[in-house]
Amino acid sequence: MKLEKEKLLEMYEKMVRIRKFEVKVEELHIQGILPGLKHLYIGEEAVAVGIVSALGENDYIASTHRGHGHCIAKGSDIKKMMAELYGKKTGYCKGKGGSMHISDIEIGILGANGIVGANIPIAGGAALSIKLRGSDEVAVSFFGDGGANEGIFHEGINLASAWRLPVIFVCENNQYAISTHQSRVTAISNIGDRASSYGIPKSIVDGMDVLAIHQAASKAVKWAREGKGPTLVECKTYRFKGHYVGEGSRELSYRPEEELEEWKKRCPIEKFESELIEKNILTCSLAKKISDKIDGEIEEAVKFAEESPYPDPQEALDDLFFEGALR
Amino acid sequence: MRELTYAEAAVEVIGEEMEKDGTIFYMGEDVGRFGGVYGTTKGLWERFGEDRVKDTPLSEAAIIGYALGAAITGMRPIAEMMFADLLCLAMDQIVNQVAKMRYMSGGKIKVPLLIRVPLGGLRRAAAQHSQHLESWFVHTPGLKIIAPSSPYDVKGLLKTAIEENNPVISFEHIMLYQTKGEVPEENYALPMGQAEVKREGRDVTVITYSLMVHRCLSAAGKLSKEGIDVEVIDLKSLFPLDIETVIASVKKTNKVAIVHQASLTGGVGAEIGMRIVEAAFDYLDSPVKRIGSLDVPVPFSPPLEDFVVPTEEKIAAEIKKMVRR
Numbered sequence: 181m182k183l184e185k186e187k188l189l190e191m192y193e194k195m196v197r198i199r200k201f202e203v204k205v206e207e208l209h210i211q212g213i214l215p216g217l218k219h220l221y222i223g224e225e226a227v228a229v230g231i232v233s234a235l236g237e238n239d240y241i242a243s244t245h246r247g248h249g250h251c252i253a254k255g256s257d258i259k260k261m262m263a264e265l266y267g268k269k270t271g272y273c274k275g276k277g278g279s280m281h282i283s284d285i286e287i288g289i290l291g292a293n294g295i296v297g298a299n300i301p302i303a304g305g306a307a308l309s310i311k312l313r314g315s316d317e318v319a320v321s322f323f324g325d326g327g328a329n330e331g332i333f334h335e336g337i338n339l340a341s342a343w344r345l346p347v348i349f350v351c352e353n354n355q356y357a358i359s360t361h362q363s364r365v366t367a368i369s370n371i372g373d374r375a376s377s378y379g380i381p382k383s384i385v386d387g388m389d390v391l392a393i394h395q396a397a398s399k400a401v402k403w404a405r406e407g408k409g410p411t412l413v414e415c416k417t418y419r420f421k422g423h424y425v426g427e428g429s430r431e432l433s434y435r436p437e438e439e440l441e442e443w444k445k446r447c448p449i450e451k452f453e454s455e456l457i458e459k460n461i462l463t464c465s466l467a468k469k470i471s472d473k474i475d476g477e478i479e480e481a482v483k484f485a486e487e488s489p490y491p492d493p494q495e496a497l498d499d500l501f502f503e504g505a506l507r
Numbered sequence: 508m509r510e511l512t513y514a515e516a517a518v519e520v521i522g523e524e525m526e527k528d529g530t531i532f533y534m535g536e537d538v539g540r541f542g543g544v545y546g547t548t549k550g551l552w553e554r555f556g557e558d559r560v561k562d563t564p565l566s567e568a569a570i571i572g573y574a575l576g577a578a579i580t581g582m583r584p585i586a587e588m589m590f591a592d593l594l595c596l597a598m599d600q601i602v603n604q605v606a607k608m609r610y611m612s613g614g615k616i617k618v619p620l621l622i623r624v625p626l627g628g629l630r631r632a633a634a635q636h637s638q639h640l641e642s643w644f645v646h647t648p649g650l651k652i653i654a655p656s657s658p659y660d661v662k663g664l665l666k667t668a669i670e671e672n673n674p675v676i677s678f679e680h681i682m683l684y685q686t687k688g689e690v691p692e693e694n695y696a697l698p699m700g701q702a703e704v705k706r707e708g709r710d711v712t713v714i715t716y717s718l719m720v721h722r723c724l725s726a727a728g729k730l731s732k733e734g735i736d737v738e739v740i741d742l743k744s745l746f747p748l749d750i751e752t753v754i755a756s757v758k759k760t761n762k763v764a765i766v767h768q769a770s771l772t773g774g775v776g777a778e779i780g781m782r783i784v785e786a787a788f789d790y791l792d793s794p795v796k797r798i799g800s801l802d803v804p805v806p807f808s809p810p811l812e813d814f815v816v817p818t819e820e821k822i823a824a825e826i827k828k829m830v831r832r
Contacts, residue, residue: 240580242576271613272612272613272615273611273612273613273615274613274614275613276610276611276613277611277612277613281612283611283612283615283616284615285579285612285616290576290579290580291608291612291616293604294603295599295603295604298572298599298603300572301569301572301573301575301576302572302573302575302576302579302604303576304572304573304576305572305573305575305576305577305578305579305580305584306576306579306580307576308573308576308577308582309576309577309581309582310580312532312559312577312582313530313581313582319576331568332568332569332572332599335566335568335569335572336569336572336573338566338569339563339566339569342564498614499609499610499612499614500609500610500648500649502609502614502617502618502671502673503672
């Protein structure tokens, strides 16, 4: 599989955008500027970009509590994302959702989700809708090793397989459900191996290798569009930060520092960058140009969020029902 | 006018709506060829086929989650839970997902989803197949809740529920499915949030819904022979709640009882009673009375269940006490 130069650079740029967005979010959170909970995607950028780069504009994704990366990969406006994180009126959800609930139905983002595993049947339902409407989109559900241990994983994947729905189940296995390592609570080491229980194909890939992920996703998307049903893709990855911003030094209470350092050496962005440089697709000066451009975008997003108004408190009562609440 | 059973009236309107709108489909356990355990979908599978009347695995959370995913991507699903008790298996999807999806999106996502829920005791089905859990969902902002009590009402309210662009849960008492009543052949809609005064009276207002409407009407009939004039209000929908009709009646009779089959503590009656106290305290001549099932799981043995659930006699006796105090 050969990707066009433009496509590769676009993927690289998206990974950098995710990283820089998250670094800024962490900074703003620590400064006490952003309210609420933030779960950073730093270290896992290859998964969102690798998967979403195999999708079309009209395809759907259903995201998780660690969802900023998925949204950026699918093409979300980072100004509206940042404004939402600030709790501003101009945010994606007018300040009603926050970090864990960003959605943009117009570009197929069915929503980040604060309940682990809960998006599995929602993506399945989007795939059912696609099949019933006779269209050819696909839907993707992202979840982690934690989500794979929820009961809904079983219900959701079984049904998608039974009905041969065009959906791709992507386990971004970062190995820790908050503080609990997968090996302590899961009987098998590859979540992907569960695919055989549902009679569907699996791919188990290096979650730090965006091209390997893209390849696995492309295969799964083709399979789905051909009406053959779902695929379970497991990406072995690692989060470079704690479960949430504010966890601080506690993250080292449950994972060894050496392990963290080992994984950081496998940074998905550095890896992809050196591959692109080796192939003469990227140069150091172009990388710098991209970096500067994205710094500018992030700055602009922060400025937009800061200058935006908070919603009027009364707006808390809007948007419950279509056509307004009756009571 | 012709008579239909409650189950037939429901199937009739669903069939009519599915005929008109190709985006409506139905999913649930045994709703296809089998026609629903209580005939909730009888004949629909034959008419609309496998794609639009779908038998699901025993996966309640997936049923609701899939219906939600389809609802926000262009379809208008009707999902069925075989019993209200099974809602417990789908609580995350209903409470955390369905009810909040639109709000969390800042009003950008529409959720046209109807969840039909057969429920109710008095079938000697014991504690896990008899519960009335409606108050949990009334307590969850983002859901509309209906509980039709007659074939006429179920046809009209389901039409509105199917046309709603919001999630609606329809609680349908299993003991009502085979009851008959007059149902016009033409298509008609009944608005949600409009109660009906089923019987006018001067002495006391009885507010109720679902199967208990019939028990309250029988009790009122008996009491009228003793010179007690009871007004019976069928709420029909629990959210939105037609509090205006309730308050107007209380202002007229100055006495009020709320009757439901759900267990008493934390039931819908507590909410309605409090709303009356807030809005019409000065009009009350006696304390607001609640009559519900006793606060135990529904027992199996007939004398036990009949002791726990409000009977016509118990309702009549309580009303008599209020009027003669």
